[in-house]
Amino acid sequence: MVKLNIDGRMIEVAEGTTILNASRMLNIEIPTLCNHPKLTPFGGCRLCLVEVKGVPRPLTSCTTPVSEGMEVTTSTPALEDLRKTVLELILSDHPNDCMICEKAGDCTLQELAYFYGISPYNPPLLKGDKGGFLGERRIYEKRDGNPFIERNMEKCILCGRCVKVCDEIQGVGAIDFAYRGFKSKICPPFERDLDCEFCGQCVAVCPTGALTGKMWQLRGRQKDIKEVDTTCAYCGTGCNITLHVRKNEVVRVTAKEDKWNEGWLCVKGRFGYTFINSPDRLKKPLIRIAPKHIADFGFRISDLNSEVRNQQSAIFKEVSWDEALDYISAKLKEIKEKHGPDSIAGLSSARCTTEENYLFQKFMRAAVGTNNVDHCARL
């Protein structure tokens, strides 16, 4: 264990802890853009600079491990001035189009600009505002054709979180830094379109609007969004997800870092939610009107979904719940009377909730009177 002093407060932490993490333990907020608790430190954004007694220049707290007796100051007028300048430099090469940015309201860069009172580059808008930096901006063409991740590289601040998460967490390494200096950018090899696992981990850790979900566009940002914590409905991993709901529509899916899956999801969990609002959803009970042999012609494995929809209206008619339920119960009663309860079987679903499955088997066993109940565990 190592003892040190941060802003006049003593703390004892494990050897190897960074100054940034030790400060967080004391609830001392140090601004950063590139640091992420689940990723290795990078020291790229230079916002987390702190002063250490006896060291002539400021140090990046995210990459500096603590040492015995260290005396750290996290905020001085000089440090705050440095931070402000760094932010002004970042914003001087930023579109500053928060008005129409998907990330507005949930953007670390925007928050920091707000807290440091930085208005867009120039001219000085407020009395006493000296204005920011003015200079060339990197202009990139948006041309990535992938259907999942919107990459707006003009908003990229080169914090490297996406590069790290892709390599360290996902083990894919689809993107990296390319070029040098002002021309630096993050891109797939040879600046081709992104072609990866599309887990969207990079989107989740991006501190700006550079990476967002394509299907989120213009569906709603933070205002009027209701967040609902739930469990993913795809595979058996059971990732904890948060549905972002606006006007009775799921507009986005995210995952929280403090849940067991640590904020990580896969392509289906993160981007595979739009089926909820599909126009194909069944909306009314349907009763068959055409005899079954018609299905011989109507149903071929190769049919496309739209053809199935047409077929749906040709073979079935929409009815009320009462009509459907009365019809079903009459049918089941008739079959049970004639052939016994074991002539009826039920296939329940590994897709439904435990409660629904419980009721389903109870229905088959207690209401129908058979143990003919199973589900697709084997398939």
Add this chain to the structure above:
Amino acid sequence: MTNSIREIEGMEVIFVIGSNTKETHPVIANRMLKAIRKGTRLIVADPRRVPLVRFSEIFLQLKPGADAALLNGMAHVILKEGLCNDEFINERTEGFDEWKKSIETFTPHNASKITGIPEEEIIKAARLYGGSRKAGIFYTMGVTQHTHGTDNVNAIANLALLTGNIGREHTGISPLRGQNNVQGACDAGCLPNVYPGYQRVDIPMVKKKFEDIWGVPLSDKEGLKSTEMTLAADKGSLKALYVMGENPVMTDPNIGHTIEVLKKLDFLLVQDIFFTETAALADVVLPAACFAEKTGTFINTERKVQLVRKAVEPPGDAKEDTWIIAELSGRLGYPMKYSSAEEIFEELSSLWPALSGISYSRIRTHGIHWPCPTKDHPGTEYLFKAGFPRGKVSFTTVRYLPPAEAAGLDYPFVLTTGRNLFQYHSGSMTRRIASIEKHAGEPYVEINTEDAKKAGIKDGEKIKVASRRGQIEIKARVTDRISNGILFIPMHYREAAANVITTDALDPHGKTPEFKVCAVKIGKIKVSGE
């Protein structure tokens, strides 16, 4: 899973067999990667060079269906080299000596001949797994979807018993469940031989307990397993089928036969969120609510009970499944009155001690692993800490049996099926997602580069793939990810459905179909006018 996902971090060795974890359980793969970055060593056994192989130290590219030979071969080496856990074997197992004899013939040489894996690789894998006392085995349908799937699982259990890699933290046998709530459906009693909580229907005392609680006489006759339902419908003894949230036309083997059989039924009721391939054959189709439109629980692959919360209203007149079931039940003269999903969960948890300590209020922020018998119990991350429920557990003799169908002159290729990263199962959900369709909307068959060259097939060319049961036309994806003589087709695509071809041969115990091996042939498609 006997152990939890959290415990992956902390394992010394991970042995993945018959699981394409990186594509089918990506977030579990993330946890494996995290462990590997900290020094955990990985063995992968699969007929395909699946993405997880990149992170492995040993890759055992076995022939489809040769799992038991590989597992027994590894056991042979572990025994011969004295890597077994004698203390564990003596104290907690039985039938060791008899089983030991059955392993004698599985020398690395013999195992190599059956599996196609070089002898030294089998030995290396055995040493790595056998040499660790913190090793976990992970598997999925690559092990179970065989006519001898139960044997394969027994062979896995034998390995864990031999090394004592069970009943402790960071060890265990972990089948990764393929669906969000397979565990919950099993736990809730949607199995033909057991009531909720795996309580057998043919034990009079158990039956009495449920009769008392449910207030009606119950049947003590074991019911039909899903694959047996198909057979019964074919014979005509099954007249009506109620399908809730499943799509057997796409997911059962031998589609042609499935359709024919479902048409024979007097009455088919399908309850789903989409008009599925199965719904097209129904007499009545009922619109249900999807996961975002209802409250309840899913129980994940590690036995963790987690909440599902309603976020939006269902479309049109679609209703929650519980409402539909209760309405039907009332009409059949057995009224069900529940005011909420929570009330249903409470009834279930009162019937099974493993769940009795779990309530909605306890799992509001984090789920709890069953068994959790009391309100102050923290849940159980790993099983068998205090020993096996039946005292000592037996080694099971596993012989190697070839798959039901072997490649031969007429059908020279072996076809294996599975999922890919982007689509999901029968596709009823993911195939309606525009972005997924744009990226991975086309069916394909993976074929080895040399095989393709020999047959004159180019990458992206549409070819015929046929078995004794059916034929499809599908684009070839020429790749070295797969070995010579083997083809892979993902199961999701109705327009070139893998299950048109697959065999309906079943495992005699689990009644699981052999999706992972069937004999097929390929052919070029003649373009008219050429």
